[in-house]
Amino acid sequence: MLPSLHRLLLFTARNSVRSYHHYRIKELATSGCKAGDKVNVKGWVKSIRNMKGNLFVDLNDGSTPANFQLVIDKDRNLDTAYGSSVDACGVLVASPKKGQLELQVESLKELGKCPLTEGYPFYPKKSYPPEYVRGHLHLRSRVSSMCSTFRVRHEATRAFAEYLQQDGFVQIHTPVLTSNDCEGAGEAFLVKSLNEQLLAGMAKENVPPEHAYFDRATFLTVSGQLHLEAMAHGLDRVYTFGPTFRAENCKSNIHLSEFYMLELEEAFMDTLEQLAARVEDMLKRVTKTLLDRSESDVRLVRKVTKGSELGEEFAWIEKPFPRLTYDEAIEILRANGDKLKSPVRADEGINKEQELLLVQHCRGPVFVCYWPKELKSFYMRESDRNSHLVDALDLLVPHVGELVGGSVREDCYERLYQKLPNRDVLQWYLELRKFGSVPTAGFGLGFERYLSWVLNVHNIKDVVPFPRWAHNCVM
Helix, strand or coil: CCHHHHHHHHHHHHHHHHCCEECCHHHHCCCCCCCCCEEEEEEEEEEEEEECCEEEEEEECCCCCCCEEEEEEHHHCCCCCCCCEEEEEEEEEECCCCCCEEEEEEEEEEEECCCHHHCCCCCCCCCCCHHHHHCCHHHHHHCHHHHHHHHHHHHHHHHHHHHHHHCCCEECCCCCEECCCCCCCCCCCECCCCCHHHHHHHCCCCCCHHHCCCCCCCEECCCCHHHHHHHHHHHCEEEEEEEEECCCCCCCCCCCCEEEEEEEEEECCCCHHHHHHHHHHHHHHHHHHHHHHHHHHHHHHHCCCCCCCCHHHHHHHHCCCCEEEHHHHHHHHHHCHHHCCCCCCHHHCCCHHHHHHHHHHHCCCEEEEEEEHHHCCCCECECCCCCCEEEEEEEEECCCEEEEEEEEECCCHHHHHHHCCCHHHHHHHHHCCCCCCCCEEEEEEEHHHHHHHHHCCCCHHHCCCCCCECCECCC
16 A cells, blocks of 8 residues: 555544543533534443434443433344443434434444343343342442442442531641550451561560561541541641551441541531531532532432422531430430330430431431440540530430540540550650640541431442441452
8 A cells, every 4th residue: 555545544533432521421411512513422321222213332441420311223233132231323313302412323442342141230121129239349330330339439438528628627647557546446457568578577575476567556537536636736726637457347238337527627616516527518518519529429329300309308407417415315315215215224324226316306417415424435524514525425316326535635634544445656746735736526437437428328338339247248
């Protein structure tokens, strides 16, 4: 072939490809595309309808819950199958009935086949229970409701970060590896090197071999709170958002071994009312933002059809959250004891069944404040109103129960000295009350519990991409 002719054919081929502008499906509705435009889309085939003269293919690329329709003239001999990934080029046209944009396909390339008979777990036009979908973690992103869940998760992460940025909080990357167990409940995972030869070479006198790497017992973090307190004593408003770990042998719908916590700490905050106001303001503003940006995804997961009211489920955004004292909460539970399977014992705290009854009684989110000292952690401040209580709160929400736990921190050196569980490891924490101390308050919010609540998902394992719990660490 002559060089000049070769260059001409190469230019023509490249120009032909470039004439189809690639769009993600979500962009087609916002980019000003119109009928007659040549576009290229890529994605996975969600359904195929074989009609006279045409194949109608629903395509989704993960950018939106809405599928995009491809129209394929059978005379073109272009073929594909459910579940396959494709690359399609064509011209946008308006559908005859609704006037919606769809693609009249001119070329279609199948990028990856999906042989349904060779073990693919999801068939077209079938719905599956969450337990079944959970058994195929590596393919869950091919299920529409799971895609919507994870897009909402992304937008919620973004909304929390924006709220905290707007209110002057500094993000702190607290350590995943730590020498303290924070809550002191013995629920931490111990960290140890697998390299026995390395540990033997690092061993020191009076240090157990399994602790040789750090010279002390080291754990996966159960909370970044104590480290945040250190940062708050110089930065004022700080937060951390990251994975935390609890070694609990629990199979409940609200527990995981690895989960994400949003934790805030504010210096110069010294009342429980201020702390409750911060929690309430954050949840309302973040959820409003989330609904503005992800309403279609929220509807899909909650199974609320377009046109139906979504606002009723989020009426709490416009209402103040009630505040109960712990004693008031116990009185309500005792008065409704006939509705409970579990006995109400004030010295044992409030279990999930009882939390949900309180939520039902108050018709929405409710704070339980001023808890008995013996039920809460050492770092919570002894209450001025009663030395047997601490300035602590829990926020209870529908179907989840406890969503937030927080407190004003103990800022009295002498009192904290008496309560500190491990002075050798936590001497630094005590010193925060010695050098330029200020009152601080903060809380932790279980991110997956928040998502379970707003999406009405009743198993926390279905709002995290790769859940880990006792006896289960797949992938």
